[in-house]
Amino acid sequence: MALNFQQLGMLAKLKSAFSTFQQEHPKFMPFIHAVKGDACRKDSIIEISVKSPEGRNYTTNFRVTEKDLELIQMLKDMQENQ
Template sequence: MINPAEMMKIAGIMKKFQSNHPKVVAFMQHTFSNSIPVGSVIELTITKPGQDPVTTNFKVLEDDVEMVETLKKMHK
């Protein structure tokens, strides 16, 4: 079980993230508004200042879909 105080802290952190990065939040809301089917590939690239980009990807599993659906329900 998550401590209610920790939930409040997480909510505050998420609100600040949404304020700092509205385009990312809009992208994620649009992308995850419908289920991402099993077998889809999600790719992430991070470019640190002065360094070459580093990219990884993963194929979406059924467990991943279940996790996203659970998180969506928690957000409501």
């Protein structure tokens, strides 16, 4: 599948945004690297919590699927190719 110029531009923006995200949240990628080998595999449970500035807590979780692992691999490849 060939990408058009608009899609290439969007990919460039995504790569730039991901790079900025990494700079602004330096603990995130080391965390991902720590769990990717053993903890993040099919049927693992990922739980996400968010605390609003007002102190409200929101929590959800999901079971990791094969498709999730493919996305994680794509993000890893993107990060390595910077």
